[in-house]
Amino acid sequence: MQDLAHLFKQLQRNLRYNLQAMASLSARSSTPARPDRRPPDKDDEDLKHTPAVSSLAKESGKQVCTVYSLEIKVSTSDTIKSVPGFLHTPQNYRHEQSQGREKTGAILLSGAAGGVVGPSSIYLSIADKVASLKRGLPVLRLDYRYPARNRYCVSDVVAAMHYMQKGFAVSRFVLVGWSFGGAPVFTVGGQDDRVVGCATVASQTADTGGIREVATKCTPVLLLHGLSDRTLSASCSESLDDKYRRYTRGGQSKLQLFEGDDHAFTKNSLTAEEMICDFIMKQAGEEIAQAEQQSVVQKPLMSKEDRIKKMKEGGDMQDESIE
Numbered sequence: 001m002q003d004l005a006h007l008f009k010q011l012q013r014n015l016r017y018n019l020q021a022m023a024s025l026s027a028r029s030s031t032p033a034r035p036d037r038r039p040p041d042k043d044d045e046d047l048k049h050t051p052a053v054s055s056l057a058k059e060s061g062k063q064v065c066t067v068y069s070l071e072i073k074v075s076t077s078d079t080i081k082s083v084p085g086f087l088h089t090p091q092n093y094r095h096e097q098s099q100g101r102e103k104t105g106a107i108l109l110s111g112a113a114g115g116v117v118g119p120s121s122i123y124l125s126i127a128d129k130v131a132s133l134k135r136g137l138p139v140l141r142l143d144y145r146y147p148a149r150n151r152y153c154v155s156d157v158v159a160a161m162h163y164m165q166k167g168f169a170v171s172r173f174v175l176v177g178w179s180f181g182g183a184p185v186f187t188v189g190g191q192d193d194r195v196v197g198c199a200t201v202a203s204q205t206a207d208t209g210g211i212r213e214v215a216t217k218c219t220p221v222l223l224l225h226g227l228s229d230r231t232l233s234a235s236c237s238e239s240l241d242d243k244y245r246r247y248t249r250g251g252q253s254k255l256q257l258f259e260g261d262d263h264a265f266t267k268n269s270l271t272a273e274e275m276i277c278d279f280i281m282k283q284a285g286e287e288i289a290q291a292e293q294q295s296v297v298q299k300p301l302m303s304k305e306d307r308i309k310k311m312k313e314g315g316d317m318q319d320e321s322i323e
Contacts, residue, residue, distance in 0.1 A: 047116060047314055048086060050124050050301035056132050063091045065131030070140075074159040080145040083156040086116055088127040089168065090136035104196065104284035105138040105170035106130065107160055111179030114147035115316030119178045119201050120269035121307040122276070124314075126176075129277055129296050135286045138168050143315070150207045153184040161194060172196045174280045179232060179263065182240070183207035189214045197222075197283035199276055202229055202263050205236045215244040218251035222279045224272055226261030264322040269307060270300055 048067040057064050066089050071082040108123040110116065117124045118141075127139040142160050146152040157175070164170040174197035177185035182203025189195040190210025198214055199222040214221060221244055225237035234257055241255040256275065261267045277297045281288055288297060302310070311317045 044313065047124075047310070050121075050128050051303075051306050052299075052301040053128050053132075055301070056128065056296055056299065063132075065090055065128060065136065066093075067127075070163075072142075072156075072160050072163045074145065074155055076155060078145070078152070083143055083145050083159065084116070085140050085142040085160065086127070087138060087140045087164075087168075088131035089138045090131050090133075093136075093138065093168070102172060103137075103168070103170045104172040104174065104280075105140065105164050105168065106174040106176060106280045107140045107142050107157060107164075109142055109153070109157065109175065109177040109181035109184055110144075110147075110314075110316050111181055112148040113316055113318035114144045115311070115314045115318075116141040116143050117310045117314035117316050119264040119272075119311075119316070120266050120304075120322075121302055121310040121314070121316075122201075122265065122269050122273045123176075124310060125273050125301045126276055126280075128301065129273070129299075130280055133281070133286075133288065133292055133296060135281075137280065137284055137286075138164065138170060139280075140164060148180050150180075150183045150187060154187050157184050157188045158192065161188075161192070165194075172284070174199065174283045176200070176276060176280075178202060180204055186210040186214055186240075189219055190217075193217070195219060197279060199279050200224070200237070200240070201265060201272060201276075202226060202232055203237055203240060204232050205239055208240060211240055211243055212247050215247035215251055215253075216249075218248055220251065220279075220283060221253040222275065223253065223255045224258070224265070224275065225256075226258045226263065226265060226268070228260050229263045231263040262322060264311070266304065266307070266322055270298070274298055 053064050068087045070085045073082050123141050130139050144153045173195050175185040176199045178201045182200040185198050186208040187210040189198040190213030197220050201224045223237040225234040227234050241253050244253040258268045265272050274297050
């Protein structure tokens, strides 16, 4: 009876938070265009790397990754036909891709505001770190054309996958999403067999029905959530974990809850970076050497002040909260 009472309480909390999210979306214009939308400046050099990126080269003994500012074409009849992003690639990547090894890449997706740096700017660090490893991978920090509209955001992600496959020989993808970003992550992950891993930070449960197909295909999942999140309850990630375990036959799901942390992971941002870096590399079949784990993955590249500053510059805080 206690288990049933706990489950009922959890379902009530999830319903309340999803109703709040749906009410917020319905309050927006019914058309996809967002007149208040302020996308990040793709030519802003400060949005390409973390402030301390040069220390990676100094301590790891190699050059840091190259970053390209992109406008990826989306095949659509909508008004906006391209989506911006920043692609981090390892040095000499085009030479490496000729070696015949099947390539894995990652796409990092923000919340209902769109943006390109993620919660507490962890995407900026993750992209610099993963692409700067000895066996580094290309990582795309992707914005949305129409943030918080899952149908359009799914098209953005698929277009980005096609772009990376055609131009950089990437045929396997790890998708990472924050908050609303969990919706396109699990929608695309459930539909596209090129997706080999799905990770979320403080995910919503609305529009995440694709997790059933993700589970059925045994695609590995990583779920991170702060227990003091006042935007989306941690019960959202608990619910996603329960659903995954219900439908999988041998798939792996890891749920990590963080005591006292908020929606933007301001207290455990470095730990989140490390866990997501490890998850991405594991799905690529790559093991991070202990020396690189310490000199690259575990290295803080931003202060807390810089993390919040970059969130504002990157467009991630327009409709999201750090509470």
